[in-house]
Amino acid sequence: AYEAIIADFRLDDQSQDFIEVVSEKVEETGPVDVAALRENWAAMTDTHQFFGLLRKLKIGRQDAVRSVGEDFAHQVAADAVGHLMRAAAERESDIMCFVGNHGTIQIHTGPVKNIQPMGPWLNVMDPTFHMHLRMDHIAECWVVRKPTVDGHVTSLEAYDGSGEMIIQFFGKRKEGMTERTDWREILDSLPRPDSVAA
Template identity: 45%
Template sequence: MDLKMTVLSSLRPEDIRAAKRDMPKKRNRDLAQSLGISEAQLLAAHLGEGVTAIAPNPDGLMPAVSELGEVMALTRNESAVHERVGTYGEYRSGPHASMVLGKDIDLRIFAKHWVHGYAVEVETDQGVQRSLQVFDAAGDAVHKIFLRDTSEIDKWDAVRRRLEITDSPVSLEVSPRNPIEGAKVNPEKRDLLLQEWGRMTDTHQFMRLTAKLGINRLGAYRMVDGTPWVRRLDPLAVDGLLQATSAAEQDVILFVGNPGNIQIHWGGLHTVKPMGPWLNVLDERFNLHLRGDHIAEVYAVEKPTKRGAALSLEAFDKDGMLIAQVFGQRHPKTNDLSNWIDIIGDLPNPAQTEAAS
């Protein structure tokens, strides 16, 4: 039997609520982990006590959120948290992936992972904190939306009631987490991979190519490391990238995601502040919190497109999970990427870092 389900069977909703009362300042994610349950199970135990179950399907949720005005969108994985302030603009539904398109909030949504949803109201020292939170089948967070002082707070109750569902259990059953897929390589397909790589005209073709060859993203990078397309970097290169990008005032396109959602930041990285193991960007409308000590592999990756080469830095953890991906943003008038190319070119590979130490 799954360990989480065993622990759940011994924790009544009232036990979970008591633990929350005993540790009111502890973040829900951390408290749930200490109790051996998921974050969604923690919220479910509080139904009727500031928590309302809502329909999680993005086709209903995203248009409703757009009525709330300016909010903070949060998407995370085990090693990175991406927070962006803005409004939810155009929503496009799709059979496989849906999108929120806007100047501030840009999402790629995979609706099959939007399984549990809650509207949450919490009393804090600053007043009531209101949020909409979505979780996957394992009860892990997929996407969260927090209201701000500048939000349309008067519309909150109507949105919450419209999304409310009444048959959600306080003792929530969840599925075991899917394991992270490690690198999948196929050395016999290396020549074909390089041949097809050079024929790409759009970055989105890359995932179709790897699927066709029976490999995955990390496996492909390992297979062609040292070619003009891929160069392995030292894990410290991520901190170097953030610092150099800030100093050069280079705009970027920064992706952080999980299986259910990818959140994208377009713009600068101005205030870079490492704190302990965390690499942080603390700007007015964008925050990034990234665990530098979780970074195991980093690659500079070039993919051909019709607009010219797309050059990215991509960071993975020890299990092969993609933590974050960063592209340089082309100059809107000149299409120039020379600053970005220089920044990536100056980042150290593992041998350079070892020699310097």
């Protein structure tokens, strides 16, 4: 039965050549109803409700974080990921790292220790977690706060020049627990871009 499955689904072309597929620009969603966005955002009780909120309001993720207001999302410097990773390593803070594509999402949960920049790359070279992130592909970073029944949950989201999210970070947290203070302190310490500096 296993051999039959292989035969049924095997591609004729078994070459190992890598073909880069450039993602298309994320569709712009037009004017944002900020009042409706803020009302729905404030009413969330779980972070997973965010996707339904975007569908309901027919708005893209980046447009939402740009429009919702500083109490829910604020922009930080494009190199904020490096600051976050170094701070998490120094404080020995457990993080959650989400990287996705159109087929799957990969998640790392735990500490980061060995942070190695090399050229445009930010590398994590830990025994159980390897990450290689092109920092020069990050156009914008946002600290995003979403309400839950356990209080706000805060993330760092990095977007490319086309508006697609490249990577997202949370502090490690169990359901039913409030967000850790050390995680919030790390996010509060991230530098702002010159254009929106306070």
